[in-house]
Amino acid sequence: MIMSVNSYMQAPPGIIPAYDNGWKFEEGYPKLTLFVPNEIVPALNVEVLKSAGAEIIGKTKDSVIVALPVSIVKQLISDSFSGKTVGESILYSVLTESAKESLKDVPLLKVVDAIVANTVKEVGVYTVTFKSPTYFPSILHAIFASITVSSFTVAGGYALAYAKRKEDHAKLGLKYGIYLALISITIQGLVTGHEMGVAVAEWNPEKFAAMEANTPTFIEKIVAFLAYGDSNAKIPEYYKIPDEFKPPLIVHYLYYTKIILAILLGLAALIVSYMLIKNKDFPYAYLIAFPVIAQVISFLGWAVREIGRKPWTIYGIMDVATAHTINPPSAGAAALIAVYLTAILAALIFASYKFLWRG
Numbered sequence: 001m002i003m004s005v006n007s008y009m010q011a012p013p014g015i016i017p018a019y020d021n022g023w024k025f026e027e028g029y030p031k032l033t034l035f036v037p038n039e040i041v042p043a044l045n046v047e048v049l050k051s052a053g054a055e056i057i058g059k060t061k062d063s064v065i066v067a068l069p070v071s072i073v074k075q076l077i078s079d080s081f082s083g084k085t086v087g088e089s090i091l092y093s094v095l096t097e098s099a100k101e102s103l104k105d106v107p108l109l110k111v112v113d114a115i116v117a118n119t120v121k122e123v124g125v126y127t128v129t130f131k132s133p134t135y136f137p138s139i140l141h142a143i144f145a146s147i148t149v150s151s152f153t154v155a156g157g158y159a160l161a162y163a164k165r166k167e168d169h170a171k172l173g174l175k176y177g178i179y180l181a182l183i184s185i186t187i188q189g190l191v192t193g194h195e196m197g198v199a200v201a202e203w204n205p206e207k208f209a210a211m212e213a214n215t216p217t218f219i220e221k222i223v224a225f226l227a228y229g230d231s232n233a234k235i236p237e238y239y240k241i242p243d244e245f246k247p248p249l250i251v252h253y254l255y256y257t258k259i260i261l262a263i264l265l266g267l268a269a270l271i272v273s274y275m276l277i278k279n280k281d282f283p284y285a286y287l288i289a290f291p292v293i294a295q296v297i298s299f300l301g302w303a304v305r306e307i308g309r310k311p312w313t314i315y316g317i318m319d320v321a322t323a324h325t326i327n328p329p330s331a332g333a334a335a336l337i338a339v340y341l342t343a344i345l346a347a348l349i350f351a352s353y354k355f356l357w358r359g
């Protein structure tokens with residue numbers, strides 16, 4: 001459930017990306033598909049709406065399906081949550097003359113809420129988050145991330161125990177841990193990581209452009225082949241993204257640090273597996289670094305995912321500035337969460353020291 005909501009925030013169903021072998025920001029993309037209830041449609045001046053970049057893409061029994069530039073969606077959401085009336089908002093400019101008079105004092109949130117709630121109803125109230133185009137690769141990648149981190153933790157813990165007490169069961173634990181870790185990180189890299197990259201390239205091209213912002217030219221053809229299946233395909237140019245949609249450049253360095261660490265950890269797991277199969281001796285205690293490195297890679301994955309989504313909190317719908325004004329965390333709540341997480345970390349360190357290190 002959590003991963004489906006997070007995937008909805010990455011790429012809500014109905015998002016139309018701004019990249020197709022070239023940026024399409026000038027044509028008003030990215031756009032978001034909305035289901036406007038039939039009772040609201042007569043109030044809208046379709047010609048003005050179209051000149052603002054909206055496209056009428058279809059109809060259902062209860063709604064007209066409209067693709068609206070996300071810069072307009074973002075403004076409507078921000079105006080709604082800052083308490084504006086229709087008359088004070090950008091919606092006023094796309095109303096028919098008669099509707100302007102009757103709607104100008106209506107709270108904008110009432111109209112926007114009706115459109116968003118109707119869109120969720122049409123897409124599926126209980127399934128809308130699972131219909132995010134990035135949900136499937138995301139949940140698979142997250143599941144294998146947890147298997148990868150857990151198996152490297154088992155391997156690291158038993159390696160330390162074996163280094164200290166040379167007991168057979170510890171060596172068996174190490175073997176199970178490292179063989180599973182090797183299988184898992186291989187699937188994580190070659191299958192779920194690949195699918196994750198392809199999904200980001202298609203549905204979050206701005207994030208993909210940030211991930212590849214300063215990628216050396218000689219690697220670009222490999223990246224293009226991995227992302228699009230065509231080594232001649234053009235990778236979206238980061239420096240051509242308007243500031244309004246540009247994720248921070250740090251995403252590039254976070255992503256490549258993660259990928260390089262993941263490849264090195266995978267190779268290390270391969271070497272250790274080989275040494276164990278050949279029953280060769282080596283300094284086992286150093287493998288206690290494995291769980292730390294695996295956790296760092298996983299953390300970097302979340303950093304790419306969350307920082308790479310900026311400037312959006314919900315991609316194409318709500319920006320960080322609006323989310324912050326709606327729901328600012330109280331200092332007390334933030335402090336409580338910080339104390340809670342620090343306490344867990346302290347307990348984890350103490351347990352590792354007492355049961356693993358001191359043994």
Ligand code: HEM
Pocket residue numbers: 010134137138139141142144145146148149185188189190192193194196197200207259262263294295297298299300301302304305306308
């Ligand atoms: C080596 C090849 C790998 C590739 C190509 C890869 C690719 C990616 C990409 C593109 C994202 C960003 C997803 C987004 O922004 O929506 C991501 C996220 C993530 N990665 Fe990886 N990854 C790899 C290995 C790993 C490994 C080894 C781990 C764990 C130890 C891992 C854990 C994560 C996590 C936890 C996330 C955030 C949650 C998610 O998006 O599912 N990744 N990865």
